[in-house]
Amino acid sequence: MSDEHNGFHAPGTFVLAIIFLVTFILLWLGHAKWLTDIWEMY
Amino acid sequence: MSFEKRTCEISGLEIEKNSESMIKLNMATAIIFFAIGGAAGLLVLLTRWPAIHLLPVEWYYRWLTAHGLLALLVWIIFFEVALVHFGSVTLLKSRLAVPILSKITYGLMLGGTLLVVVMVLGGQADVLFTSYVPLQAHPLYYLGIILFAVGSLIAFIHFFINAVVAKKEGEYKRTLPMVSFGIMAASIIGIMSIAHGAAIYIPTFLWSLGIIETIDPSAYRLVWWGLGHTSQQINVCMMVACWYGIAAFLFKAKPASEKLCRSAFVLYILFINVASEHHLLVDPVFSTWHKIVNTSYVMHLAVLASMIHAFAVPASIEMGLRKQGYNNGLFEWLKKAPWGNPAFSATFISIVLFGFLGGTTGVIFGTEQFSIIRHNTWAITGHFHGTVVAGTTIAFMGMAYFLIPVFFKRDLIMPGVAKLQPFVYGTGITILSITMMAAGTFGVPRRHWDYNFSDAPFGYQFDSTVDIFMGLVGIGGLIAVVGGAMFVFVTLGSIFKGNKRA
Numbered sequence: 001m002s003d004e005h006n007g008f009h010a011p012g013t014f015v016l017a018i019i020f021l022v023t024f025i026l027l028w029l030g031h032a033k034w035l036t037d038i039w040e041m042y
Numbered sequence: 043m044s045f046e047k048r049t050c051e052i053s054g055l056e057i058e059k060n061s062e063s064m065i066k067l068n069m070a071t072a073i074i075f076f077a078i079g080g081a082a083g084l085l086v087l088l089t090r091w092p093a094i095h096l097l098p099v100e101w102y103y104r105w106l107t108a109h110g111l112l113a114l115l116v117w118i119i120f121f122e123v124a125l126v127h128f129g130s131v132t133l134l135k136s137r138l139a140v141p142i143l144s145k146i147t148y149g150l151m152l153g154g155t156l157l158v159v160v161m162v163l164g165g166q167a168d169v170l171f172t173s174y175v176p177l178q179a180h181p182l183y184y185l186g187i188i189l190f191a192v193g194s195l196i197a198f199i200h201f202f203i204n205a206v207v208a209k210k211e212g213e214y215k216r217t218l219p220m221v222s223f224g225i226m227a228a229s230i231i232g233i234m235s236i237a238h239g240a241a242i243y244i245p246t247f248l249w250s251l252g253i254i255e256t257i258d259p260s261a262y263r264l265v266w267w268g269l270g271h272t273s274q275q276i277n278v279c280m281m282v283a284c285w286y287g288i289a290a291f292l293f294k295a296k297p298a299s300e301k302l303c304r305s306a307f308v309l310y311i312l313f314i315n316v317a318s319e320h321h322l323l324v325d326p327v328f329s330t331w332h333k334i335v336n337t338s339y340v341m342h343l344a345v346l347a348s349m350i351h352a353f354a355v356p357a358s359i360e361m362g363l364r365k366q367g368y369n370n371g372l373f374e375w376l377k378k379a380p381w382g383n384p385a386f387s388a389t390f391i392s393i394v395l396f397g398f399l400g401g402t403t404g405v406i407f408g409t410e411q412f413s414i415i416r417h418n419t420w421a422i423t424g425h426f427h428g429t430v431v432a433g434t435t436i437a438f439m440g441m442a443y444f445l446i447p448v449f450f451k452r453d454l455i456m457p458g459v460a461k462l463q464p465f466v467y468g469t470g471i472t473i474l475s476i477t478m479m480a481a482g483t484f485g486v487p488r489r490h491w492d493y494n495f496s497d498a499p500f501g502y503q504f505d506s507t508v509d510i511f512m513g514l515v516g517i518g519g520l521i522a523v524v525g526g527a528m529f530v531f532v533t534l535g536s537i538f539k540g541n542k543r544a
């Protein structure tokens with residue numbers, strides 16, 4: 001196996017990574033929403 | 043070079059005599075302090091649990107100081123000193139270059155620890171582990187920290203001495219093996235971080251003696267976090283090195299691109315110190331430019347490094363298991379992975395929890411706009427129990443399960459308990475971390491004996507959901523304490539009473 005070009009030797013991890021990134025973005029956006037909600041209270 | 047060594051029959055590693063005894067000593071000491079630090083955590087937990095509110099106020103702060111120091115500093119760094127020896131001697135098939143240095147390290151660190159513990163529990167240092175001025179402790183407290191720091195500094199320097207000697211004696215060719223490389227990155231960061239420690243603790247020590255008149259609180263915080271945050275990156279690096287190590291030992295797994303992973307370690311070295319600014323985002327004296335450059339830009343380069351590792355290690359494990367034939371579908375490798383081996387399960391749990399709990403929240407809370415509403419709430423405490431406990435501590439637990447049979451030549455006792463332990467501890471910490479963050483979201487402060495301000499002239503009533511979260515923190519914490527105790531029984535039990543191997 002060559003060192004390069006072997007990303008898809010680990011498709012399971014690839015899927016896990018996508019799940020992670022989507023969660024991450026949702027949490028981040030959730031925080032932003034919550035922050036603006038607080039701003040609007042004042 | 044010839045020197046006294048043996049070959050370990052479980053791992054095939056060559057174990058050199060002098061380093062062996064130091065690794066054993068440091069590991070056992072780490073675990074003993076983990077036990078005491080955990081007990082301190084339990085006392086603090088039971089005090090923050092409104093239904094119990096165990097300790098009186100002074101003792102809450104005393105035990106909280108002790109918990110922060112014993113868990114974050116003493117357990118972690120003694121274990122790291124063991125890893126420094128492992129990475130610079132065992133993995134390089136070399137010898138301990140200057141055995142006396144290891145002994146000095148151990149003596150200074152143990153002496154410093156004892157001094158600090160006596161001062162804190164004697165009521166002479168109610169300053170929490172950050173000891174922000176103008177809070178002042180007894181001079182011997184600062185001296186204890188300085189001794190501990192000098193001891194660990196010597197250990198980090200010793201890494202390089204060992205590595206150079208190994209290279210000279212031809213034990214490795216061009217570059218260090220991956221795991222040693224990670225421990226080397228940690229050692230570099232360790233030296234940087236202790237330089238900040240010296241720059242802040244020596245003046246503070248002199249101030250406590252009355253030799254220096256005042257210390258500026260903002261300057262203190264800036265330099266202190268050069269130590270406090272940077273040292274967290276020692277922990278991250280060591281944790282990642284353990285991930286690669288366990289993946290390699292159990293599955294002969296290799297990252298798809300070692301070059302990429304090595305450069306990720308370099309990113310840590312280059313950028314982590316600036317990220318320490320996230321502790322100062324609420325301090326008025328630093329300029330906005332300074333804060334934004336550090337936490338909105340540079341920080342992400344360090345985060346990038348963590349993401350590279352956190353994807354590379356599972357990918358290498360997946361590739362290793364697929365080679366063993368677990369090739370069906372996306373996740374057969376994961377289902378058939380050796381979940382009954384606590385070295386593996388702890389490692390995997392550490393990767394997942396560090397990413398989801400510690401990593402995501404670290405990036406979010408480290409953004410300037412979010413920091414302002416999260417600062418000094420329990421959300422922060424929830425965050426770092428996701429990094430340094432769910433991440434580093436659980437990774438070290440996995441490493442301990444691997445190293446104890448190798449170095450003590452004894453089998454693990456109570457294998458059934460060991461098998462469950464990472465899951466119990468991981469579950470407890472997950473609940474603790476998430477519910478602490480939830481309570482913090484409602485504004486519950488960290489480091490607070492009476493968050494309802496019941497004696498204050500103007501009371502404050504939190505939203506009633508907070509009560510539920512406070513109770514859940516208690517329950518999660520108790521589960522974690524059980525998991526922590528299981529670890530201590532299995533490891534210390536194995537060290538002293540495990541079945542001897544030839």
Ligand code: HEM
Nearest residue numbers: 083086087110113114170171430431488489519522523526
């Ligand atoms: C059984 C496991 C543990 C439990 C139940 C636990 C619980 C707690 C609690 C309740 C607090 C108090 C927060 C406050 O009142 O503001 C705390 C603080 C803290 N814990 Fe833990 N903890 C555990 C393990 C650990 C470990 C293993 C580490 C380090 C590796 C750690 C590091 C810290 C630090 C640094 C603080 C902050 C102290 C401060 O704010 O001065 N904990 N923990």
Ligand SMILES: [Cu+2]
Nearest residue numbers: 271274318321
């Ligand atoms: Cu930090």
